[in-house]
Amino acid sequence: MIAVDTNLLVYAHRSGLPEHRQAQRAVEKACGNPKGWSIPVFCAAEFWAVVTHASSSPRPSQAEEARAFLAELCAAGAKVLYPRDGFMERLARLASDLKIQGPRIFDLQIALVSFEGGASEIWTHDRHFASLPGLPARDPL
Secondary structure, three states, rough: OEEEOHHHHHHHHHOOEEEEEEEHHHHHHHHOOOOOOOEEHHHHHHHHHHHHOOOOOOOOOHHHHHHHHHHHHHHHOEEEEOOOOOHHHHHHHHHOOOOOOOOHHHHHHHHHHHHHOOOEEEEOOOOOOOOOEEEEEEEEO
């Protein structure tokens, strides 16, 4: 199963961004993956925060636009991945073991919920994405 990171969701949603068409194609390709595809719940929340933010360019998405986009992804087969019990303890242990510091913890939480949810890879356009051993990060753009 493929997990899709926030940046691809934002690019696929925002038609004015240079990465828009490539991100749309990547999401379409993920939709067609025979093993399925997913969105970590943290990415859905981060997507919302980015596209509805007052300083979002060229204009913030309205709540209904953001909601409709996420609903379309779920209708297209995206499985939403949620953390399981004990997630915080596992995340803290991994962060310590992997020497994760600062904001890279947010990538690690996405990677961990993806891995535990059954993802075999995560698609991101973030070349510094902090992933886990056994969960390769791949840039589909």
